[in-house]
Amino acid sequence: MSELTHATAPKRFIGGQLLGSSQLVLGVILAALCIAISIAAPQFYSEANIIAILRQCALVLIVASGMTMLIITAEVDLSVGASLAFVGCIGMAVLNSTHSLTLGMLAALAFAGGVGLFNGLVVTRLRVNSLIATIGTMMMLQGGVYLFTREAVQNHNQLASFTDLGAGYVGAVPVPVILAALIFVVAYVTLRFTTLGRYLYAVGANEKAVRLSGLRSERLKLFAFVVTGLCVGVAGMILSSLMNAGQPTAGRGFELTVIAAVILGGTSLLGGRGSLFGTLLGVLVLKVIDNGIIILGWNQDLQMVVPGVVIILATYLDIIRNRANVR
Amino acid sequence: MSVDFLHPGEGVVIDKDVPALELRGIDKRFPGVVALDNVDFTLEPGKIHALMGENGAGKSTLIKIMAGVYGKDAGTIRLRGREVDIKSPRDSLKEGIKVVFQEIALISEFTVAENIFLEGYPTGRAGSIDWKKIRADSAALFNRIGFNVDPAARTGSLPVSQQQMVEIARALAHEARVVVMDEPTSSLTPNEVSLLFTVIQRLASLGIAVVYVSHKLDEVFEIADTVTVLRDGRHISTKPIGEHTSDTLIQDMIGRRIDNLFPRQRGAAGSKVALSVEKLSTAKKLDDVSFEARAGEVLGFFGLMGAGRTELAKAIVGYDPIISGKITVDGSRLAPHDTRTGVRLGIGLLTEDRKSEGLMGELPVYQNASLASLGAFARLGFVDKAKEHRAVQDYVDRFRIKTPSLFQQVKNLSGGNQQKVLISRWLMRGLKVIVVDEPTRGIDVGAKSEIFALIDRLAGEGLAVVMMTSEMPELLGLSDRIAVMCEGRLTAIMSRDEATQENILNAAIG
Helix, strand or coil: CHHHHHHHHHHHHHHHHHHCCHHHHHHHHHHHHHHHHHHHCHHHHCHHHHHHHHHHHHHHHHHHHHHHHHHHCCCCCCCHHHHHHHHHHHHHHHHHHHCCHHHHHHHHHHHHHHHHHHHHHHHHCCCCCHHHHHHHHHHHHHHHHHHHCCCCEECCCCCHHHHHHHHCEECCEEHHHHHHHHHHHHHHHHHHHEHHHHHHHHHHHCHHHHHHCCCCHHHHHHHHHHHHHHHHHHHHHHHHHHHCEECCCCCCCHHHHHHHHHHHCCCCCCCCCCCHHHHHHHHHHHHHHHHHHHHCCCCCCHHHHHHHHHHHHHHHHHHHHHHHHCC | CCCCCCCCCCCCCCCCCCCCEEEEEEEEEECCEEEEEEEEEEECCCCEEEEECCCCCCHHHHHHHHHCCCCCCEEEEEECCEEECCCCHHHHHHCCEEEECCCCCCCCCCEHHHHHCCCCCCECHHHCECHHHHHHHHHHHHHHHCCCCCCCCEHHHCCHHHHHHHHHHHHHHCCCCEEEEECCCCCCCHHHHHHHHHHHHHHHHCCCEEEEECCCHHHHHHHCCEEEEEECCEEEEEEEHHHCCHHHHHHHHHCCCCCCCCCCCCCCCCCCEEEEEEEEECCCCCCCEEEEEECCCEEEEECCCCCCHHHHHHHHCCCCCCCEEEEEECCEECCCCCHHHHHHHCEEEECCCHHHHHCCCCCEHHHHHHHHHHHHHEECCEECHHHHHHHHHHHHHHCCCCCCCCCCEHHHCCHHHHHHHHHHHHHHHCCCEEEEECCCCCCCHHHHHHHHHHHHHHHHCCCEEEEEECCHHHHHHHCCEEEEEECCEEEEEEECCCCCHHHHHHHHHC
16 A cells, blocks of 8 residues: 555656646647747747736736635635726825825735725625625725726826836846745745645635534635735736826726636636646736737737637646546 | 326236346446446346445446446347347437436426426427326326325425435336336435335336345345345346345455454443533524533434434534533533534544535545644644655555555545545544544445444544444444434433334334
């Protein structure tokens, strides 16, 4: 018995952890896309373009990091797009009146974290299905932002540090990319190496079993909602820095991009299964497609159509691969 | 063949010499597995034929081939002497084979009568459905099997036992010659079981060949004429039931002898009270339940369906809320009443419903085993995987859990091995009291004795074991003391020596 165990363990570590599941399919898709686009348009591989792609990825990856945790617990948050816009307006307004980036940032995090907490409480206490609960929140936020401001909140201070948040660089790397990398790494380590991460998977895999084991399953879910909210807070401030204003219309469809990236990365909507590495690949695939469509000068409306096709295709390939692996 | 479907067996002459259904040399392979290997199976009209075997023996594959759910890879199927080709469930039903699966395939939003005539509603003038005829015909069908269900009732509102009757009525409506019942009693009360048996015997008396798939020896001895045993996809034996004893049947099923199903290794129970329950009541079921369980004893709880055993199990570990009463574990009160406190004090539940309340099917064996004790393998919140794996491996070895590796998804293990993983989960945590609810449900005969030995060992190591069971042999074989429940109340507590089947059943009836 123990021989068997040791014989299979290393295989799992080499092939299994990184490239075992849908990540392999996704890695191949990503490589194929990059090769195809750079043959058709060599400027794809310029340093400027690669940095542009990474910057595009940053916002999505930040929120997708939280969303991956949340979906692993078998819940979902559709309000992140609406929250993103609202957060930008609030952060900018606080920034304007206090002249402090720190306070603006704190206000944004407090608001977005509060939205996450609200979602989490509605789901865990009132037992409303998260899909429905967060559609409700989304509608409240979409309407609520216009009660807060009819038009974009302009940047009155032009604080250099605030501008750097979206547009600055450290060396050759844009600040948003660094922030995204930091958040990604923290989330990755949490999910992969900590008890908290293991409990998040467990609660998604079987909430009743987790509760019977003496763990507080509601708190774990609440945690994932709040983390997702806080990620939206960071992303919202970066976005308003990039636009140099708080835009109530920003973030339309953002929740779909985020969820698409997470699902594309192999995280199961049923919970208990998924990885942040997959999410990273998912974000890259979606954004490389976006970028390719622009570089190749195709109709921009394809930016929605192509990812739709890719999601269905990738999920289907995953099903085929799973079927082949049975036994 | 024009037969009035209300009177099968009367319109045609059933030739007793021609088998109702004859399967010869059936092979079925799935990728990497031979599910059936050259299996023969012959059904006589008017006879009840039990099909037995452990999980994975090939019973379900065989009946799914009869039902047309799977195609066969080799072999022939003859119906009343004529070779037939069954390609789909529709073909199977058309040929007069009706399989009543465990998961009943009725449309729960439809009425009983609508379900019975689902495949072809009788129509009246202008092609409109003749509802009156449907109701009348349904009532007539129920009359024939000697069972009464309101044809106008919404199917989903009926208990499982009555839904089974609807399926049987459907079989008659289709002029079925062969009716297959797949583990029909797994969720029935004793009363419903005896009713079902009457109906099955009625079917046989109508000349229908009945296949009765079951694990339960006592039922098979009660109802079957003939028994066929499969093991590892192969046909092992077909004999009249009179030529079998429990021992020979078990031996055929598992391929070896089990000398003693209930080996008792442990010594006498201690006197230290590990769990005390006082005047416990819940909103739905439990009414003023009080008892104590001592360290080192197995306290068995018996009761009929709906007596409140599972409710009691879930209440005393803090999972379900209580409205009044006091639970004390190893001297400390279980308050606040939740599982977090319960586990901290040392009481845990081994659930009857492994799939929905115990296992994390998608996750690997080691994560399932360490769920309740993960904190012990962590430093500053980081899991020391090497330490964790060593600890789990230790249990895998000690309990002889059959798994290709610690990384195997637990859903791929057999029921017995899954149960051992869940027992490991609690032992790794360290408990004072373990509540086990139907510990051998869905577990093969062979693996059962291992679970019994484990439970014996738990008590031997000084745990108080509170065991909820509906299986009389299990109750009598394992318990030091026996408590009996009826409709949410505790009706008797007796020592093993005082207990007889008779006084236990009397207390269970109330």
